[in-house]
Amino acid sequence: MTKNADPTHPCGKCAFYSDSVWQPAEPGSVSVLAAGFSRQELEVGQDLFEQDAENRAVYCVSRGLIGLRTHHSNGKSTLLRLAYPGEIVGFRSFLGSGRHQTEARALLPSRICTVVRRDANRIVHDNPSVLARLMDRCVAEIDRSHERIIATATTSNKQRLSALLLRLMGHFGEQDGDSFEMRLPLSRSDLADLIGVQPETMSRLVKRLQNDGNFSFSGRGVWITPGRLTEEILARRS
Amino acid sequence: MTKNADPTHPCGKCAFYSDSVWQPAEPGSVSVLAAGFSRQELEVGQDLFEQDAENRAVYCVSRGLIGLRTHHSNGKSTLLRLAYPGEIVGFRSFLGSGRHQTEARALLPSRICTVVRRDANRIVHDNPSVLARLMDRCVAEIDRSHERIIATATTSNKQRLSALLLRLMGHFGEQDGDSFEMRLPLSRSDLADLIGVQPETMSRLVKRLQNDGNFSFSGRGVWITPGRLTEEILARRS
């Protein structure tokens, strides 16, 4: 086991985790946590996999934040999804036969629990419950996309940005007395992608949100909230 | 076998179909097409299942058009997805454990191939390839949602409406000399839902599209295209 690792759990919150799958490896083994599981640490900006690459494994975000981005043929790109701790990445191309349709890159220092494709196939074969969990995740992704489609059509950009910031704050914000603060791991363009607007519009949205008084942004990437929305954030902490 | 049914195929284009699954039933049996398969016909407006109902089966659209609609708590509703012939409906709540999150209603007279839940479980258990196909479908739904999210953010409403109409025309349009025509099975509100705008905006979009000369709408629900986009439509015919 790796030093300081939780002996009862290979990679923190992990949708792949199953009692029947995971047994503690013998002491001394470092990267292989259990049969089929390995762990890796990613620096900010490091790729987990590239777009169009063949699927080699299924990944679970143990710590940090992974951004899924698709590059279009015209040279532009869109940040499609954020994978928070506990979420699975790469299941789309694992379940469907194929290549990654997105690039996965660490937006924060991240710990990833990896199950290479062959092991994943074996695990899934031996443990139907793991497959069920994978499919649940797949279904959840559909639900999430549908919610996003509905939200795009029915709520204002300001509301959607507000919701996104609160979600991020729930995961990565640090409480400081009555308020929260965090380093925003996303550029303005990234934020713009996630709610479906142009970067310039995002700048203006940020300003308007700040004028409303619920958020305050200082410099690039760093921002603070006065206590108004504290309860909202705490409610998002699980 | 049912009279006039294609003996080589239980329900026309059907993603559930598999050589190893389907054997012709004995002559005389009407609704049961093969082990686990049955068929039903839906009139326009008839429900395949209701929102919040428990999943009882997986369905495949053999003919016609099914609309998936979610009702929100505020009394409004949104048409989320159109299921064209060959597509599977109900897989979300079948794979995930749960209830339907949408209502499924026939928008055209439709033929549905039904596999009740227990049979579907057995079929999936005996035929991993069928499960694989189901998961493929699930993954495809994710892809489609992602495309829609990207399209909403990057293309104009006019473009998206145009694309939607061409898709419908490819499925249901009837060629008339150099042009196509069809009875539009969707109300203006439905169209508005599908591209994420308000009904009033849809009215204006329709008018603008008509002024551009590629489409012409007559009365409610009926519309015709002059030959300009004929090739586009033919390309969509598979």
Place this chain on the structure above:
DNA sequence: GCGCGTCATTGTCGATCGTCAATTTCTGCG
């Protein structure tokens, strides 16, 4: 410390959208 490139902001403009409301058209039914 300087320069360069990227990112962010700001300004301006026209186009489009959402909303409210009024009007017209359509459809089903008696």
Place this chain on the structure above:
DNA sequence: CGCAGAAATTGACGATCGACAATGACGCGC
């Protein structure tokens, strides 16, 4: 045939957005 209700259209308005361009701030390497 006429009526009533729903759907569709149209008008008007303010708010917002996307596009383009210019400016400003920041980070990074030399």
